[in-house]
Amino acid sequence: MAARQPAVDKRRLILDAAVRVFARRGFHHCRVSDVADEAGVAYGLVYHYFSSKEEILNTLFLERWQIMLDAIAEIDQRENLPTRDKLYEVASFIVDSYRHDPDLMKVIIVEVTRAANSFGQVHLEKIREAYDGIGHILEDNSFKSGIPSEFAAMFFYGAIEQLLTGWIFGVLPGTDEEYERSKDLVVDTICGGLQPARASSPAASG
């Protein structure tokens, strides 16, 4: 029945609680009971909605990652938006995702993205899709530079991920200004490079 909606969606409650708990204590260092407690729900209910602790993490990752993949695809599709601006949009989306829900992004990056071997190949596949999405944006004539788009995509994504990692571990200050500035900096670096415009190289250079 459509009317059968409970006042609160306990499943959602559990997922949200899990994000907080996983972010705070780490996936391996927390108990399922911590999640249940945080959600204000009985231990057993967790297993009513999820078959295992790992499936919770799984769900969190896939849910959020898919949103990002869709966003990348949508940005890619925009007509008459220069490639560089598309990259900015992607960077912006990811950074804003972190700003909007740092705990979730922390869990995804720290517990899933790097631990992809513990999990099934599903995650690997999904992560590769992100590379592909960004790579597709880069397959643009105006951007031919001898760098295969496949690699360019990895470097771009890697740079952004390192930024998030910096915020996650408190190495970088997480203020609104910093977020905005960082978006520009990644895109500037990846698009324009660190070296000032290729004039005749000064000093020693063959």
Next chain:
Amino acid sequence: MAARQPAVDKRRLILDAAVRVFARRGFHHCRVSDVADEAGVAYGLVYHYFSSKEEILNTLFLERWQIMLDAIAEIDQRENLPTRDKLYEVASFIVDSYRHDPDLMKVIIVEVTRAANSFGQVHLEKIREAYDGIGHILEDNSFKSGIPSEFAAMFFYGAIEQLLTGWIFGVLPGTDEEYERSKDLVVDTICGGLQPARASSPAASG
């Protein structure tokens, strides 16, 4: 006594075995007995040399990371080596570290670098030192480009780490040619950027 050296250094044996086991099964999914078995040593001996499972991981990380920090510092110090070449040397060192001992690098990246919150602040500090070391290389007049060297260092390191991650998870082919090519690609991208030389290309003149 100096003469009291056993034929084989069991401590080293345990560390090397741990690298293989941690790489194969993951730190959290393996037992201490797996490490002991792999080393061909009794379970208890592991606790003779290390106070906990985590201390083994700890030791592996610090040992190797320090070598990298020293290498970066040494490269930084080299006189009359252009900044770009220094970056190449750093990239080369890290990539070769992976080529030489992929298991160890996998453990360091997957189990330590990203999981730095589970551990003490020691690791954070050490990781930051790497950023600083690279950042210092970039504090070079010929490289002023509006990108703070602090960020530039993160992007550079992030790009390389993403490369390693690709090899670790089998997303990229790990052949000697690929390793060499990748070194060039990261440095080219980070130094020159993806976009071909700015508008009125000064390439012709000069």
Next chain:
DNA sequence: CACTGGATTGACTCGTCAGTCAACCGCGGC
């Protein structure tokens, strides 16, 4: 009201390990 079935509860089970410890081995010294 009696009945059905999904939602919810939380005490309990049961395997798994990290870490302990008492004994053992073998070499160098005396």
Next chain:
DNA sequence: GCCGCGGTTGACTGACGAGTCAATCCAGTG
């Protein structure tokens, strides 16, 4: 020949925590 001692052994323990399950609750139905 015997002692001392660090290196070495592996059976054992104690805690912990994932996952189970039988019972209970409650909303809708006839």
